[in-house]
Amino acid sequence: MKRYFTIPVAILACAAVMTSCGGDDDRPVKKDFTVTVTSEGNGSVETSPAEANEGEVVILTANPNEGYVFSSWVVTSGNVELEKVTDNPAAFSMPAGNVAVQAKFIKVRIFKDAVYHEGVGAWIAPQEDPYTLENFQQAYANLSANDLTRSSEFSVIKNLTATHYAIKIFPKNEDEQWEIELTEDVEVSYIPFTYIGLTEKEAEKIEPTSRASEMPVFPESNPYVVTDNEIEQTVDSIPAEENISQVMPILYAVWPVNKPLPEHIEYEKDYDVFLPFDDGQTRSTTALSENSLRLLENEAIRLALGYVSPSVMPAVTRAETVLRGEFNTWDALTALRIPVPRIKVKFHLGSNIVETDADENGNFSINAGTIPADASWEVIFQSPKWKVTRENTTIPKNFFQGNVYQQDFWSNPATEVQPSVQLTDATIINALNYYYYQPHHLSRWDVPGGIRVIAHNDSNSGYNGLFTYTSGNSCYITIFRNNTVNRNVLAGTVLHELGHFIQFKERGGYSNMKSVDKLLQESFASYVGWYLTGEYYKDMGYYNTDEDDISGQGRQTWRKTRTGAIGYYSPLFVDLVDSYNQASYLGSTFNNDDVKNLHYSVIMKIAKESADWESCKSILRAESGLTSQELDAFLEPYEYWYKN
Numbered sequence: 001m002k003r004y005f006t007i008p009v010a011i012l013a014c015a016a017v018m019t020s021c022g023g024d025d026d027r028p029v030k031k032d033f034t035v036t037v038t039s040e041g042n043g044s045v046e047t048s049p050a051e052a053n054e055g056e057v058v059i060l061t062a063n064p065n066e067g068y069v070f071s072s073w074v075v076t077s078g079n080v081e082l083e084k085v086t087d088n089p090a091a092f093s094m095p096a097g098n099v100a101v102q103a104k105f106i107k108v109r110i111f112k113d114a115v116y117h118e119g120v121g122a123w124i125a126p127q128e129d130p131y132t133l134e135n136f137q138q139a140y141a142n143l144s145a146n147d148l149t150r151s152s153e154f155s156v157i158k159n160l161t162a163t164h165y166a167i168k169i170f171p172k173n174e175d176e177q178w179e180i181e182l183t184e185d186v187e188v189s190y191i192p193f194t195y196i197g198l199t200e201k202e203a204e205k206i207e208p209t210s211r212a213s214e215m216p217v218f219p220e221s222n223p224y225v226v227t228d229n230e231i232e233q234t235v236d237s238i239p240a241e242e243n244i245s246q247v248m249p250i251l252y253a254v255w256p257v258n259k260p261l262p263e264h265i266e267y268e269k270d271y272d273v274f275l276p277f278d279d280g281q282t283r284s285t286t287a288l289s290e291n292s293l294r295l296l297e298n299e300a301i302r303l304a305l306g307y308v309s310p311s312v313m314p315a316v317t318r319a320e321t322v323l324r325g326e327f328n329t330w331d332a333l334t335a336l337r338i339p340v341p342r343i344k345v346k347f348h349l350g351s352n353i354v355e356t357d358a359d360e361n362g363n364f365s366i367n368a369g370t371i372p373a374d375a376s377w378e379v380i381f382q383s384p385k386w387k388v389t390r391e392n393t394t395i396p397k398n399f400f401q402g403n404v405y406q407q408d409f410w411s412n413p414a415t416e417v418q419p420s421v422q423l424t425d426a427t428i429i430n431a432l433n434y435y436y437y438q439p440h441h442l443s444r445w446d447v448p449g450g451i452r453v454i455a456h457n458d459s460n461s462g463y464n465g466l467f468t469y470t471s472g473n474s475c476y477i478t479i480f481r482n483n484t485v486n487r488n489v490l491a492g493t494v495l496h497e498l499g500h501f502i503q504f505k506e507r508g509g510y511s512n513m514k515s516v517d518k519l520l521q522e523s524f525a526s527y528v529g530w531y532l533t534g535e536y537y538k539d540m541g542y543y544n545t546d547e548d549d550i551s552g553q554g555r556q557t558w559r560k561t562r563t564g565a566i567g568y569y570s571p572l573f574v575d576l577v578d579s580y581n582q583a584s585y586l587g588s589t590f591n592n593d594d595v596k597n598l599h600y601s602v603i604m605k606i607a608k609e610s611a612d613w614e615s616c617k618s619i620l621r622a623e624s625g626l627t628s629q630e631l632d633a634f635l636e637p638y639e640y641w642y643k644n
């Protein structure tokens with residue numbers, strides 16, 4: 001809580017005191033408006049002052065009772081928007097009208113061994129897996145032994161048998177990893193089933209331990225490391241790294257007992273699992289009714305989470321609850337909330353995993369009839385077309401929990417100037433979605449299982465993006481955290497790397513891509529970044545002009561003089577299409593470019609067929625429709641660059 005005492009609040013508070021003491025006498029002065037602050041329960045509240053004039057600073061303070069922590073403020077009336085509803089104390093400027101605010105408190109849970117996991121970007125706490133067969137058998141015995149059930153079914157002992165196996169899979173390479181992830185009926189987690197990612201709210205309730213800043217020691221790690229010595233990188237800004245190594249993750253899978261195990265992939269059977277429901281449908285083979293299965297599940301979760309069983313079991317009331325939400329992100333350029341569609345949403349409590357996909361508008365709903373309130377959400381950035389992972393890990397991020405409707409999961413315009421990792425991911429996802437799903441002129445290529453995109457946390461690397469491809473013709477994209485303040489430039493970077501991907505696929509992979517002149521590679525990628533980012537924003541109703549290249553990819557300041565030239569990142573292909581003449585805007589040291597509206601198929605032909613400057617020029621001579629005089633004038637600055 002201490003972190004909420006920010007310096008600006010303290011300064012404002014002093015100013016307010018000075019003002020109120022500045023009166024001519026000591027009589028209390030009647031102020032114009034009132035501040036009413038109430039508690040929802042489990043804590044007390046204060047406001048200072050309780051009456052205020054317009055513009056005066058008001059400070060709200062919440063004091064939780066033992067065993068509770070402050071959760072948030074809710075403005076119940078008045079024209080006030082708190083900068084951060086979770087701040088305590090919270091300060092606001094008094095509007096011209098009365099204000100009423102209520103404080104909410106939540107119960108403290110103590111996760112003794114919770115640790116912050118850098119790779120996951122979340123707090124992780126160990127817990128028992130409630131869904132082990134053994135735990136369910138114990139729950140069944142408990143319910144049968146005492147007369148706590150409402151069902152005669154429990155008066156007869158039935159045998160519970162496994163519905164699934166919890167297995168650990170050790171993929172040797174990405175192909176094996178993808179094969180498992182894409183196997184039907186098999187749910188995969190990257191966190192051991194005995195660990196659970198805590199939500200942000202839960203993390204606030206953690207009692208700090210000495211281990212808080214350590215990496216959690218997961219029980220084991222995959223011995224397999226993928227190293228490719230024949231790797232080739234198209235690095236945007238710095239020289240290529242020599243070798244890339246990647247530790248393969250362990251996949252924790254819930255495997256149906258009646259499905260043949262993956263014999264050609266290394267795995268280890270951990271324990272038997274009993275899963276009574278599948279997305280609300282009964283899936284166990286017992287003859288127990290749905291009500292009894294829910295009763296059983298309640299008891300099993302209680303046992304595993306260490307809750308004390310009540311002397312009388314409560315009625316089963318958690319029937320069908322549908323959690324709904326919408327993923328969106330804030331785009332500063334358009335000042336719009338942009339949906340983040342087609343994300344896989346995963347619920348995970350022990351080995352019980354329920355998944356759903358956000359639709360094309362970013363909406364999702366999930367049947368949470370059996371999901372306890374203490375469990376957490378995870379989001380997996382995955383679709384058949386692509387998969388966004390975090391740096392050096394494929395562990396999904398911890399997410400959000402609760403009954404939320406049209407909740408803004410992702411962003412807050414007030415904090416937009418400091419984008420979070422989540423926001424970065426959302427923009428990356430939207431740019432990828434645009435390439436794969438929205439109408440445009442470029443070829444759409446797939447990689448079986450989807451192209452891997454690494455959202456890299458490093459912002460000091462000096463580069464923005466990487467396209468990596470190997471002699472085995474596999475490839476992936478890395479996006480660094482530079483330029484993430486400007487979502488448009490970030491989208492431009494993602495689409496630039498996809499430009500390399502398009503050329504790589506057009507040319508049939510590694511050997512033909514490797515031979516392509518760098519200027520042609522980067523100019524084509526810059527064209528794709530420029531063109532697709534423009535289309536992406538046009539879709540949102542934002543039209544950028546040629547002189548205002550929102551993508552950062554047009555490279556229009558590329559000079560014909562050596563001074564200030566930015567090397568390979570030339571506007572060669574953009575210049576053939578756009579109607580921007582650098583010389584008329586920027587002066588005579590820039591390219592004088594009167595060429596415009598070249599058909600994109602000519603650019604694609606060059607990208608696909610020409611590997612060097614001479615063959616590029618031949619295609620332009622044959623296909624551009626320009627006279628040789630026009631073409632020579634257009635190419636002059638590029639010729640100059642080549643000669644110098």
Ligand SMILES: [Zn+2]
Pocket residue numbers: 234235236496497500521522525
């Ligand atoms: Zn590039």
